Amino acid sequence: MKVKTQAWMGTCFGGVLLLTGVMVSADATAPNAEIDPQVYTQRMQAHWQSLIQEKDPQKRRVLIEEHRAMMRAGQSALDARRHAGSGMEQPRHGPMMRNHAMQDMNRMMELHSMMLDMMQ
Amino acid sequence: MNRILPVYLAILAFVGMSAPVAASDVSYHQESQSYRAYLGVVPVGLLKKSPSLVDHDKQLHGGADQQPATAQHVMVTLFRTSDDSRLLNATVLAEVEPSGLFDGGGVTKPLEKMITSGTVAYGNFFDMPKTGEYAIELKIYEPHVNGYEKVRFKYKRY
Numbered sequence: 001m002k003v004k005t006q007a008w009m010g011t012c013f014g015g016v017l018l019l020t021g022v023m024v025s026a027d028a029t030a031p032n033a034e035i036d037p038q039v040y041t042q043r044m045q046a047h048w049q050s051l052i053q054e055k056d057p058q059k060r061r062v063l064i065e066e067h068r069a070m071m072r073a074g075q076s077a078l079d080a081r082r083h084a085g086s087g088m089e090q091p092r093h094g095p096m097m098r099n100h101a102m103q104d105m106n107r108m109m110e111l112h113s114m115m116l117d118m119m120q
Numbered sequence: 121m122n123r124i125l126p127v128y129l130a131i132l133a134f135v136g137m138s139a140p141v142a143a144s145d146v147s148y149h150q151e152s153q154s155y156r157a158y159l160g161v162v163p164v165g166l167l168k169k170s171p172s173l174v175d176h177d178k179q180l181h182g183g184a185d186q187q188p189a190t191a192q193h194v195m196v197t198l199f200r201t202s203d204d205s206r207l208l209n210a211t212v213l214a215e216v217e218p219s220g221l222f223d224g225g226g227v228t229k230p231l232e233k234m235i236t237s238g239t240v241a242y243g244n245f246f247d248m249p250k251t252g253e254y255a256i257e258l259k260i261y262e263p264h265v266n267g268y269e270k271v272r273f274k275y276k277r278y
Contacts, residue, residue, distance in 0.1 A: 045148055052163055053278050060166075103204070104149050104158075111160040111197055114237045118193070119166045 035077045037101040041108055044070055048112060064116060071109045078106055152269040155207070155260050156199045159273050164191040164245060187245045192277065194256060195243030196231065208240050209233075211261040216246040218254050231258075248277045 047070060051063040081102065149158045164187045184193075194214060198207035210233075217226030231242035248254055256273040 049278070052161075052166060107158050107197060107199070108148065110239060111158050111195070111241070114197075114239055114241055115160050115162050115195070117237045118168060119162060120168050 035074070037078075037099075037105040040074055040077075041101070041105045044074065044105075044108065044112065064119070067112065068116065071112060074105060074109055078102060147273050150271045150273055151201060152260070152271045154201055154269055155271060156201055157258060157260070157271045157273075158197045158199075159256065159275065160195050160197075160241075161275060161277075162193045162195075164193060165189060167193060182245075184245070188247050188249070190249045191245045191247045193243055194231070194246050195234070195241045196258065197239065197241045198260060206240060207260075207262065209263055210242065212242045213259040213261075214244065214246070215257045215259075216248070216254055217257075218248075218250060218252060226255075226257075251277050253277075 044067070047063070047067055051060060051067055054060040054063055147159070149156065151157070164184050167184045194216065196212065196214075198210055198212070199205065200207065212231040213228055214231050215226040215228040227246060229244045229246065231244050234241050234243055254275045254277060256275055258271045258273075259268045260271065261268045
């Protein structure tokens with residue numbers, strides 16, 4: 001009984017470690033490689049919250065530049081997706097842009113760009 | 121078993137701490153039948169004194185310097201779900217209320233049309249004096265369209 005319990009716990013533990021390894025690997029490859037628009041949107045939203053909560057002006061300036069860099073990287077990734085597949089440029093409102101997650105990411109970045117332009 | 125269990129638990133705790141934090145249920149984009157809305161909020165203290173507006177003679181919603189220090193600039197961009205086109209001439213009312221109760225204790229204001237960075241958005245200032253969760257409800261009207269549609273957001277002010 002003791003041996004069976006240990007084996008069961010070992011299997012569960014191994015599964016958790018494997019899952020964590022996959023999650024860390026996925027995060028390490030974003031955003032330069034293929035990005036998940038939904039995940040990237042959430043990351044950018046979290047970064048935005050850090051930015052607007054930062055009280056120190058110098059640190060906030062650094063966060064603003066980081067945010068702009070994230071937006072540039074995100075836009076590059078979206079543009080790359082838009083041109084991927086057939087190798088030909090996709091029409092503006094074609095199937096690629098119909099993907100809600102990509103649309104949401106694009107529009108969120110647009111809104112963030114507007115807000116950054118309004119900020120000191 | 122007694123020796124191994126604490127080791128398992130310690131390593132599981134470490135794994136738990138290094139795992140990504142689950143996303144909150146605070147929402148930044150919501151959809152009604154005909155519209156998709158995107159929400160952006162900036163504390164008034166971070167705004168420039170005179171950002172660009174549709175009407176260049178007008179100060180941003182009466183002036184950022186007229187607002188209490190706890191005010192937030194709430195702005196949205198709106199799109200039609202039918203063809204993904206942007207709403208350029210909507211009338212938008214927003215009610216902001218703490219805790220999402222919608223018991224009549226919220227503040228309702230029109231969201232003024234703004235063009236900033238060449239893009240149309242709708243915004244206004246709302247005081248959010250306490251930290252915590254707020255509900256933001258939009259009523260979206262369009263010319264030549266009967267009635268309005270509602271979109272609701274949850275926003276967490278830290």
